[in-house]
Amino acid sequence: MYEICPETPADEYEVEALYDLCFSPGRTALSSYRLREGVPRVADLCLILRDPSGMVLAAIRFWPARIGPHRVLLLGPVAVHPTAQGEGLGGLLMRNSLTRARAMGWGRVLLVGDEPYYSRFGFHKLEGVEMPPPTNPDRVLGLELHDGAWVGVQGMVTREERPELRAGLAEMAGTPHIGSACSEVEHPRDDTDGSQSPGGAAADQ
Numbered sequence: 001m002y003e004i005c006p007e008t009p010a011d012e013y014e015v016e017a018l019y020d021l022c023f024s025p026g027r028t029a030l031s032s033y034r035l036r037e038g039v040p041r042v043a044d045l046c047l048i049l050r051d052p053s054g055m056v057l058a059a060i061r062f063w064p065a066r067i068g069p070h071r072v073l074l075l076g077p078v079a080v081h082p083t084a085q086g087e088g089l090g091g092l093l094m095r096n097s098l099t100r101a102r103a104m105g106w107g108r109v110l111l112v113g114d115e116p117y118y119s120r121f122g123f124h125k126l127e128g129v130e131m132p133p134p135t136n137p138d139r140v141l142g143l144e145l146h147d148g149a150w151v152g153v154q155g156m157v158t159r160e161e162r163p164e165l166r167a168g169l170a171e172m173a174g175t176p177h178i179g180s181a182c183s184e185v186e187h188p189r190d191d192t193d194g195s196q197s198p199g200g201a202a203a204d205q
């Protein structure tokens with residue numbers, strides 16, 4: 001059985017090592033990291049997936065950001081260990097975290113990545129939403145967790161500067177705190193024999 005849990009400080013080293021393995025060492029030079037530096041993550045949505053031996057096979061993180069007065073959830077990085085890519089684990093973490101985000105009351109999600117991969121989760125190219133340069137506008141993708149959440153939301157994506165983030169989250173509709181509960185999950189593909197390919201590089205972070 002596999003387990004999905006919110007990331008804790010004790011997991012930090014393993015998650016960073018996984019990201020270093022899956023991305024180039026210069027990953028933090030990407031423009032999207034300017035939106036993350038010094039900003040607390042949305043802890044309830046940062047998830048890790050462990051295999052039955054306890055090894056971290058996949059991880060996903062989220063940060064809060066802003067477009068003008070609008071809150072937006074910045075997805076990424078998401079990574080799956082190279083030995084386990086193409087087995088559905090990335091999809092599992094994506095769906096699990098987005099379900100949690102909806103339950104927490106988040107309305108809109110943003111990421112920079114390959115539309116052919118992320119469209120399966122409902123992401124599509126956003127018009128008029130600008131990430132810090134240099135970012136290919138074709139890779140700026142959004143998802144509505146509530147109908148109409150992206151309508152009229154355009155402009156430059158900026159850092160979440162408000163320190164009272166927790167308080168801000170509590171204002172949001174729905175469940176304010178999802179908690180630290182882990183969930184056991186079946187492997188998404190029971191026919192996995194390790195021979196599948198993930199289909200190439202996927203996304204920025």
Ligand SMILES: CC(C)(COP(=O)(O)OP(=O)(O)OC[C@H]1O[C@@H](n2cnc3c(N)ncnc32)[C@H](O)[C@@H]1OP(=O)(O)O)[C@@H](O)C(=O)NCCC(=O)NCCS
Nearest residue numbers: 079080085086087088089090091116117198199201202203
């Ligand atoms: C991208 C990543 C998270 C996907 O997770 P995964 O567990 O390997 O993917 P899944 O098993 O859920 O999905 C596999 C499917 O996605 C497709 N896919 C993977 N990358 C793709 C891409 N760049 N474009 C289109 N499709 C892609 C595969 O072809 C496969 O398709 P199928 O279901 O029709 O066979 C993982 O491969 C990874 O960590 N890659 C390196 C790091 C990275 O690029 N992360 C994204 C940063 S935000």
